[in-house]
Amino acid sequence: MAAKTGDIVIKKYANRRLYNTGTSTYVTLEDLAEMVKRNEDFTVQDAKTGEDITHSVLTQIIFELENKDGQTMLPIPFLRQLIAYYGDQMQVVLPTFLEQSMSAFVKEQERMREQLSTAFGKSPIDMMNINSPMKLVEEQVRRNTEMLQHAMRMFTPFPLNKTAGAAEAAEAPAAETAKKDTGLDELKEQIAAMQRKLDSLDK
Numbered sequence: 001m002a003a004k005t006g007d008i009v010i011k012k013y014a015n016r017r018l019y020n021t022g023t024s025t026y027v028t029l030e031d032l033a034e035m036v037k038r039n040e041d042f043t044v045q046d047a048k049t050g051e052d053i054t055h056s057v058l059t060q061i062i063f064e065l066e067n068k069d070g071q072t073m074l075p076i077p078f079l080r081q082l083i084a085y086y087g088d089q090m091q092v093v094l095p096t097f098l099e100q101s102m103s104a105f106v107k108e109q110e111r112m113r114e115q116l117s118t119a120f121g122k123s124p125i126d127m128m129n130i131n132s133p134m135k136l137v138e139e140q141v142r143r144n145t146e147m148l149q150h151a152m153r154m155f156t157p158f159p160l161n162k163t164a165g166a167a168e169a170a171e172a173p174a175a176e177t178a179k180k181d182t183g184l185d186e187l188k189e190q191i192a193a194m195q196r197k198l199d200s201l202d203k
Helices: 029-037 054-066 076-084 094-118 124-131 133-155 162-171 174-202
Strands: 008-012 018-020 025-027 042-046
Touching (some): 029 042, 042 054
Parallel strands (some): 008 042
Antiparallel strands (some): 018 025
């Protein structure tokens, strides 16, 4: 695995050509995809304005890969649900949740590889029990739920537990308390809705 350089700049020109300033060569989206797989960190800039357009280029790479035969990874229900969150109140939470979820999945993948490398001395049944893909998915769903709850605590401006809510209610005016209770109920419903969507993805 190549070390992250952090200083590779890719220039994108008006004709859509991409120029790697580190190697002084023109590259393609496929080349950038390979750089990502090699863990090479880079930034894509508009050659004319200097604007950072890394996000849009990476999104374009995903689009290109998804349109290749046999490489689709994003299920249609997931894409629909992802689109639905744009403009939603939960949009501020989702990026952190997805980032943490993918990070946890990568760690779980490494753990599974280690188990496979040491499982050759075990019986086939033991190997199936230890390295079952379904167990990996179930464990990931459980961790996803925990990470979602953590992300919600990070972005929620008021407590989610009853004890803290009761303490604030005792100090706040009745009108303000009612307002907070309404907001809490709405947030709980949003969390429940997201959990139902996660459960549907798992199924």
